Amino acid sequence: MKKDSKQEVCVKKGNQSGDAIYGLGVIGALFYFLQQAGTFGAVILGIIKSIFWPAILMYELLTYLKL
Numbered sequence: 001m002k003k004d005s006k007q008e009v010c011v012k013k014g015n016q017s018g019d020a021i022y023g024l025g026v027i028g029a030l031f032y033f034l035q036q037a038g039t040f041g042a043v044i045l046g047i048i049k050s051i052f053w054p055a056i057l058m059y060e061l062l063t064y065l066k067l
Helices: 017-035 040-065
Strands: none
């Protein structure tokens, strides 16, 4: 007896422009934070901030709106 093997392919459909916008935001934030960095520690902190700024922004917005 042979079992039929079917391959399932998962195709992600939808609007993926959010990834591009997020990437541009990270690059812009990286330039902003690195321009103000004076020490190596500030550079590392700037890189971390540029990656996580959307989460911090949403947290502050929701805190401000009391949601």
